[in-house]
Amino acid sequence: MPTQTIVQNSFFTLWYHPEKKIVHHQLHKFIAGGPFRELLMSGTDLIKKNAATKWLSDDRSNSALRQDDLEWSETEWAPVTAKSGWKFWAIVQPDKILGQVAMQRLTEKYAKLGVTARVFGDPVSAMSWLEKQ
Numbered sequence: 001m002p003t004q005t006i007v008q009n010s011f012f013t014l015w016y017h018p019e020k021k022i023v024h025h026q027l028h029k030f031i032a033g034g035p036f037r038e039l040l041m042s043g044t045d046l047i048k049k050n051a052a053t054k055w056l057s058d059d060r061s062n063s064a065l066r067q068d069d070l071e072w073s074e075t076e077w078a079p080v081t082a083k084s085g086w087k088f089w090a091i092v093q094p095d096k097i098l099g100q101v102a103m104q105r106l107t108e109k110y111a112k113l114g115v116t117a118r119v120f121g122d123p124v125s126a127m128s129w130l131e132k133q
Contacts, residue, residue, distance in 0.1 A: 012025050021052040
C-alpha cells in the first residue's frame, strides 16, 4: 500500500505509512495553537484507527513549543495517545538549539508513559530506526 497523505497545509504535512504502521509528520514552519493541536489529534486518530504504534516527527522547521501547547500535549494529548497504542517515537530535532533542548525533555517525560523516543538529525535515520522497532 502506498503512503497516504492525510493533511497537507502551510504548517505541516501528515502522512500514514500503512505497511509500516507509522504516523509521520513534517513541520514546514513554526507551529502553535490550533494547527499544532490539529496535527497531534489527527495523528492520534490514525493510531487508534490503524492500531499503529510508531510516530516519526520531522520537526526541523520548528522551535520550542509555546507553554500552553507544551502543557496541553503533556497532560491531555500524550496520555491519550499512549493509551491508544503509541510505543515508539522518532524525532528529527528542530534546527534551533532551544527547540532541541525542549524535545530532549519531552523524550524523558514520555518514557514514563511507555513511549520509547529517540532523537535523530535526519528523517532517513529516524525512519530506519522506527522500521526496526
